[in-house]
Amino acid sequence: MTKILSKASGAEVAKLASEYKERCSIAVIREPSKTLAMLKMREPVKGSLFYIGEVIVCEAIVELDGVKGMAVTMGDDFEKTFDMAVIDAACNKGIFHEEDSLIRLGRSQELLEQKENAMHLKTMVNFTSMDRGAQ
Amino acid sequence: MGYVAVSGGSEAIEASIRLLDYYRSGTEKDLDIETIAEKMSLLVDRVMGEAGLYSKSYAALALKQCEGCIEEAVFLLRAYRSTLTRNYYSNVLDSNSMRVVRRISSAFKDIEGGQMLGATYDYTHRLINFEIEHEDAQALRANVLAELNGQKPEEVSPCPRVSDELKKEGLIEMRGPCEAEPFDVTENLLEYPADRSARLQTLSRADTGFVSGLAYSSLRGFGGAHPTVGELRTGYVEVGIPYLFDDTQEICLGEILITEVEIFSEADDEDKLKLAVGYGAVFGRNENKAIATAILDRELESGGPYPSQNEEFVLTHGDSLEMSGFLSHLKLPHYVTFQSKLDAVRKTRGGNA
Numbered sequence: 001m002t003k004i005l006s007k008a009s010g011a012e013v014a015k016l017a018s019e020y021k022e023r024c025s026i027a028v029i030r031e032p033s034k035t036l037a038m039l040k041m042r043e044p045v046k047g048s049l050f051y052i053g054e055v056i057v058c059e060a061i062v063e064l065d066g067v068k069g070m071a072v073t074m075g076d077d078f079e080k081t082f083d084m085a086v087i088d089a090a091c092n093k094g095i096f097h098e099e100d101s102l103i104r105l106g107r108s109q110e111l112l113e114q115k116e117n118a119m120h121l122k123t124m125v126n127f128t129s130m131d132r133g134a135q
Numbered sequence: 136m137g138y139v140a141v142s143g144g145s146e147a148i149e150a151s152i153r154l155l156d157y158y159r160s161g162t163e164k165d166l167d168i169e170t171i172a173e174k175m176s177l178l179v180d181r182v183m184g185e186a187g188l189y190s191k192s193y194a195a196l197a198l199k200q201c202e203g204c205i206e207e208a209v210f211l212l213r214a215y216r217s218t219l220t221r222n223y224y225s226n227v228l229d230s231n232s233m234r235v236v237r238r239i240s241s242a243f244k245d246i247e248g249g250q251m252l253g254a255t256y257d258y259t260h261r262l263i264n265f266e267i268e269h270e271d272a273q274a275l276r277a278n279v280l281a282e283l284n285g286q287k288p289e290e291v292s293p294c295p296r297v298s299d300e301l302k303k304e305g306l307i308e309m310r311g312p313c314e315a316e317p318f319d320v321t322e323n324l325l326e327y328p329a330d331r332s333a334r335l336q337t338l339s340r341a342d343t344g345f346v347s348g349l350a351y352s353s354l355r356g357f358g359g360a361h362p363t364v365g366e367l368r369t370g371y372v373e374v375g376i377p378y379l380f381d382d383t384q385e386i387c388l389g390e391i392l393i394t395e396v397e398i399f400s401e402a403d404d405e406d407k408l409k410l411a412v413g414y415g416a417v418f419g420r421n422e423n424k425a426i427a428t429a430i431l432d433r434e435l436e437s438g439g440p441y442p443s444q445n446e447e448f449v450l451t452h453g454d455s456l457e458m459s460g461f462l463s464h465l466k467l468p469h470y471v472t473f474q475s476k477l478d479a480v481r482k483t484r485g486g487n488a
Binding site for chain 2: 002003006007034035036037038039040041042043044045046047048049050051052053054055056057059061068070071072073074075076092111112113114115116117118119120121123124125126127
């Protein structure tokens with residue numbers, strides 16, 4: 001779910017969170033704020049770990065009718081992060097019922113990536129060696 | 136070398152800073168952040184990489200603030216980064232599952248998953264295109280989006296690494312994963328000999344020109360053998376962290392665009408039975424830097440008498456912020472030190488007269 005929400009626009013996430021913001025009591029445990037996440041990678045030569053760099057993320061923690069929810073997402077969109085935390089709390093409370101909308105959103109993101117992929121696959125090359133003996 | 140504190144000049148300094156706006160404004164046309172981030176993306180990638188901070192919009196803003204000066208933009212991002220807490224460490228990014236947008240090999244013409252050129256300037260004529268001088272940006276965007284929408288969707292599938300096949304054949308040494316926590320050069324002073332993680336992190340955030348020049352010196356003969364690009368791959372990798380309320384679950388923060396390169400060269404072991412590999416990974420589509428990084432990784436691993444093989448030389452002198460800061464300090468008043476040099480020369484001349 002967070003994969004879909006992180007790729008979604010602020011407006012799309014706001015739409016999914018709006019109902020819970022309207023009908024539930026929300027307490028802010030951690031105001032949306034910027035922080036950093038260090039990115040850990042594994043290099044393939046020796047299989048060891050290293051840090052490639054950091055990324056700016058936003059984090060928020062809320063309580064929805066007494067149930068906590070949290071969000072961390074790339075970028076600096078405070079409202080989107082807050083709305084993601086509300087959705088997370090709604091899930092934890094067991095009242096989130098926008099699964100169909102979420103699936104549709106995920107499907108549209110996937111479709112876009114598949115169309116982008118189709119454009120990239122058109123650049124697939126098949127080299128022919130000019131030396132008949134070469135592999 | 137001696138230093139002396141000087142005072143005064145505050146009004147001139149304030150006027151100088153105000154004058155920057157005169158230079159920065161240039162024209163009545165604004166350069167909005169989205170335009171820089173999306174249309175100058177290779178420049179933005181370079182700044183993010185050298186700053187060690189992935190944020191397209193902030194890199195674009197920094198470039199706008201400093202008239203497109205890379206080292207100033209890197210300085211701004213590093214300075215801003217230092218004001219933020221670091222509350223998270225990602226899980227290990229799975230670049231094996233990268234959503235690839237470009238993938239080539241100079242070692243094999245047929246690789247599993249295929250060679251995909253993606254978007255590259257490699258095969259363009261390097262002629263200025265005067266047709267885009269007065270381009271209709273909206274029409275251009277509409278055209279490419281129409282082309283995108285007209286595509287038949289193709290399933291995205293991850294590509295195996297070229298080196299995996301060679302490892303299976305025993306031509307490259309296969310090592311199991313090492314879970315040792317990486318050295319972090321942003322929090323610890325680099326010591327020599329450096330841990331491999333410190334080397335790769337330092338090179339990832341190094342100045343593109345510096346690593347490119349050093350790798351070039353190696354290729355020209357001041358270093359080891361000519362390497363072959365086993366694989367160059369660019370694509371999107373998901374960033375995940377453990378979920379705060381249940382660390383057995385992962386939450387996705389988004390995805391970053393990176394370029395990875397593996398170069399193959401002759402092994403330096405006695406038997407020469409295996410290929411040696413160098414690795415580089417950088418933010419964005421900065422592929423020459425990724426290649427240069429992989430070359431330097433290999434050169435530092437093998438060691439030798441040349442600058443590109445000297446760990447302290449390579450890892451100490453490539454940081455954009457440090458090098459530009461040190462060069463920049465030469466512009467500050469050195470009145471006493473210079474007077475002393477001048478006096479010495481005058482005395483020598485007097486003695487010789």
